[in-house]
Amino acid sequence: MTKTLEAPADAGAAPQDKRRDAAAGRVRRTSWTPRWVAYAQAAPMALVFLLFFVLPLVATFIVSFWNYTEYSIEPAFVTTNYTDVFYGCFSGGSALCTTFATYLSTLKFVAIVWAATLGIGFTVAYFLAFHVRTLPMQITLFMICTIPFWTSNVIRMISWIPLLGRNGLVNETLVSAGLIDTPIEWLLYSDFAVALALIHLYTLFMVVPIFNSMMRIDRSLIEAAYDGGASGFQTLTNVIIPLVKPGILIGSIFVVTIVTGDYLTIGIMGGQQIASVGKVIQTQINFLQFPIAAANAIVLLAVVLLTIWGMLRLVDIRKEL
Amino acid sequence: MAVKTVPREEKRPRSFYLLATFFALFAVFLYGPMITILTLSFQGPSGGLTFPMNGFSFYWFERLWGGGGVVDIGTAFRRSLALGATVMVLTVVISVLAGLAFRKKFKGSTALFYVAIASLIVPSIVVSLGIALEFRIIDEIVRPPLAAIGLMAPRGNSLGLFTSGLGAHLSWTLPFGLLIMFAVFNRLDKSYEEAARDLGASNWQSFRYVVLPMIAPFLIGISLFGFTLSWDEIARSSQTMGSTNTLPLELAALTTTVTTPEIYALGTSVTAVSFTVIFGTLGAFFYLQRRRERLAKRGG
Numbered sequence: 001m002t003k004t005l006e007a008p009a010d011a012g013a014a015p016q017d018k019r020r021d022a023a024a025g026r027v028r029r030t031s032w033t034p035r036w037v038a039y040a041q042a043a044p045m046a047l048v049f050l051l052f053f054v055l056p057l058v059a060t061f062i063v064s065f066w067n068y069t070e071y072s073i074e075p076a077f078v079t080t081n082y083t084d085v086f087y088g089c090f091s092g093g094s095a096l097c098t099t100f101a102t103y104l105s106t107l108k109f110v111a112i113v114w115a116a117t118l119g120i121g122f123t124v125a126y127f128l129a130f131h132v133r134t135l136p137m138q139i140t141l142f143m144i145c146t147i148p149f150w151t152s153n154v155i156r157m158i159s160w161i162p163l164l165g166r167n168g169l170v171n172e173t174l175v176s177a178g179l180i181d182t183p184i185e186w187l188l189y190s191d192f193a194v195a196l197a198l199i200h201l202y203t204l205f206m207v208v209p210i211f212n213s214m215m216r217i218d219r220s221l222i223e224a225a226y227d228g229g230a231s232g233f234q235t236l237t238n239v240i241i242p243l244v245k246p247g248i249l250i251g252s253i254f255v256v257t258i259v260t261g262d263y264l265t266i267g268i269m270g271g272q273q274i275a276s277v278g279k280v281i282q283t284q285i286n287f288l289q290f291p292i293a294a295a296n297a298i299v300l301l302a303v304v305l306l307t308i309w310g311m312l313r314l315v316d317i318r319k320e321l
Numbered sequence: 322m323a324v325k326t327v328p329r330e331e332k333r334p335r336s337f338y339l340l341a342t343f344f345a346l347f348a349v350f351l352y353g354p355m356i357t358i359l360t361l362s363f364q365g366p367s368g369g370l371t372f373p374m375n376g377f378s379f380y381w382f383e384r385l386w387g388g389g390g391v392v393d394i395g396t397a398f399r400r401s402l403a404l405g406a407t408v409m410v411l412t413v414v415i416s417v418l419a420g421l422a423f424r425k426k427f428k429g430s431t432a433l434f435y436v437a438i439a440s441l442i443v444p445s446i447v448v449s450l451g452i453a454l455e456f457r458i459i460d461e462i463v464r465p466p467l468a469a470i471g472l473m474a475p476r477g478n479s480l481g482l483f484t485s486g487l488g489a490h491l492s493w494t495l496p497f498g499l500l501i502m503f504a505v506f507n508r509l510d511k512s513y514e515e516a517a518r519d520l521g522a523s524n525w526q527s528f529r530y531v532v533l534p535m536i537a538p539f540l541i542g543i544s545l546f547g548f549t550l551s552w553d554e555i556a557r558s559s560q561t562m563g564s565t566n567t568l569p570l571e572l573a574a575l576t577t578t579v580t581t582p583e584i585y586a587l588g589t590s591v592t593a594v595s596f597t598v599i600f601g602t603l604g605a606f607f608y609l610q611r612r613r614e615r616l617a618k619r620g621g
Binding site: 033035037038039041042044045046048049051052053054055056057059060063120123124126127128131141143144145147148150151152153154155156157158159160161162163165167168169172200203232253254257258260261262263264268272278281282285290293294297300301304308 | 336337340341343344347348350351352353354355357358361369370371372414415416418419421422423425426427429430433436437439440442443444445446447448450451452453454455457458485488489491492495499524545546549552553555556559560569572573576577584585588591592595596598599603
């Protein structure tokens, strides 16, 4: 397990190895296999991504300029879908337009969920990497964190209902303990429920990359920090955190992009009452308004890509690896 | 582990127990809700969506599987199982092939890698909509000429479980498969293959008898990802399944309509399949690992 997780370290060091191999004349060995073999081997994956990822994005981009009526969509080149998406956004009015308000609401969830998953994920990874001493124990505890990832998200969401509902376990307990008189209404189908469910679902995306980065830290560096008189806290802030930055970045990219594009959790846990970009797109699809849904999807895609670009600017991941 | 070298008296006492408690609470947070619905799915016939339990019964399971319930769950169940199995096999085969390709030099390898990562990161609703649009365009543009020469029915819908649905799932599982293959091949010592070469093995023989046994446990890992990701997939399925519904789609639809523990019974059934697959594959993984170590020790 540890070795698998350390693998990206080798990937980072690959260019040097190649040079060494070349020096030793080992590169010639690849000529054992004809050149076309590599292309044939990569072809199935390339084909799948071409057909089911690249072309769909191209199709979305094209359709976002098409026209639509109540009954049909027709090829055209109009920008009305985009002006509809941003209707009222740049008119200078004091109220936020729908699109900006929706993105702002999503941004709120992104901020809350990112902070919470980072805090929890870092602490859990730190415990696993530095406090658990035997490998079998480490694997076991790591598996405990991972297994829910392989089960259904919808089930993990609805499993909050008996706990948070009006007559749920939390309210019953609080009422019978005399802490509150009437059940709390905002536990389920609310912003709180959405944030809680998102944290519940996606903390793992922080734990894994941060744990991976921590496992690659040379333990003698920590020893050196202690020998140099650093306290536990100083070691954490001056040695460990700078070294796990790439892990934090990868985890953050996952969490931020997932929450930005989410519509399912916000739908189910928000009682279908909270807006999100994904939900807007889904509603428009249901009304067969494909061109405007496509325009919204392109805007969402642009927002996600810009966010990732910004995050990569913050931490140069290639330098850190 | 290497932690031993750190002075112990600073480490164990306070922070360890604090962090261990934190981890335990995290585990409760992860599993607690799931355990409540597993328990509540065994509600008595008069029981509701929340505690207390009104007796213990299999009533809701019988209702769910007896067909007297809300939806035809059996069909969706078999459909998801078939799709999951197909996705699993294809993910393993395509990932291994691509993994082998990435060990050599080929033009476009960087682009393919970035596309795979992008497929992981681009919001699923966007990919789902894109695939749906692509297939609609195919139906509008490709179908008429093919129908003219009698290759296709003039009217119809190409969107379906094993066309767009399968592709949508692969676009989600393959990046995981590829990343695992990278991790595997990065730590695979090339000298074994070179030894096989020197002893006169062909390309195929060195793959079949040298590389494959060494990577076998990790292929089980990839199949675990392939199956479970497909089995639970919903965001990319939402627009790509055509007129059919997979189990998670049925489940998500039920969350707004069903107000009986039947939905918990369905949740428990779905989770039971997940757990069987997870523990089955993990068991197989550790079994293969151990056998390999034993054989290595014996010098076999």
